[in-house]
Amino acid sequence: MPELPEVETVRRGLAEVMEGARFDKVEAHRGDLRWPLPKDFAARLAGQTVEQLRRRAKYLLADLSSGDVLIMHLGMSGSFHVLREGATLAPGTYYTKRAAHSAHDHVQFHMSSGALISFNDPRRFGMMKLVPHSELASEPLLRGLGPEPLAKEFDAELLARLCKGRRTSLKAALSDQKIVAGLGNIYVCEALYQARLSPKRCASSIATRLGAPNEYARALVVAIKAVLRAAIRAGGSSLRNHRRTDGALGEFQHGFCVYDRAGKPCPRRDGGTIKRIVQGGRSTFFCPLCQK
DNA sequence: CCGCGGGCCTGAGAGC
């Protein structure tokens, strides 16, 4: 379940070995990811230098010296693993230049930094795509994404405006990448808990509060930023597939207040019990007592 | 334009 904090954690790990490095060799063991890789995928990458590795929403964007941008998405089960040259594999063995790929390692980058980067994705909901930089602004995958929640411009006024007139639930609205980019099921649940807002509340209702304009929206913005920052600091949440690029687990799953905690007492010790409901076919976790 | 639900895909875990 890679959401913004997991993707950001991966970005930081990959940037160390990709930025300023060249693709010496690219192997596509399986091209049928969410969408098929282009036929010339490996050839278009080979010899190119990665100038910068950025993140937009849950997408990783590698700016290449050729003028192309490599767009990558982890889908549901994707992860990147980095092996550095000289790294110890098993007792007595070392990674030199060619390490056999393991199950579901669909794409491998051999970088001039000496790193072998493997993209592993059992469910193949992930994707990779090459787009000329000049076409990035009109790229359908990125066009229409909402603001970055950690950007300064993401404030109560903006969130209130984006939710205005929305007849859907607050849970669905925050999960909508067109309203805020990068949140998923886990962090929407956690942020709503921190803001003491019910996931069932109508999205349009956060814009106004009698006598205190945008107070709900303000609390929500504060909560979203705080939860995301804490999760990034913890290296993301490891439930099934998320790993840092060095293979270590994230730690934020230990910090969940509501996610996957149905039946457990509310951490606020208000006597409430965390409840699980289904919204839009997805699980929502919240405390009915303190989230109104 | 908006909101909802189906589909893609595999592994983990539950239940018999």
Added chain:
DNA sequence: TGCTCTCAGGCCCGCG
């Protein structure tokens, strides 16, 4: 032990 079933939730697309 081993089979079958359900569920996980990223995103796109089509329908009303």
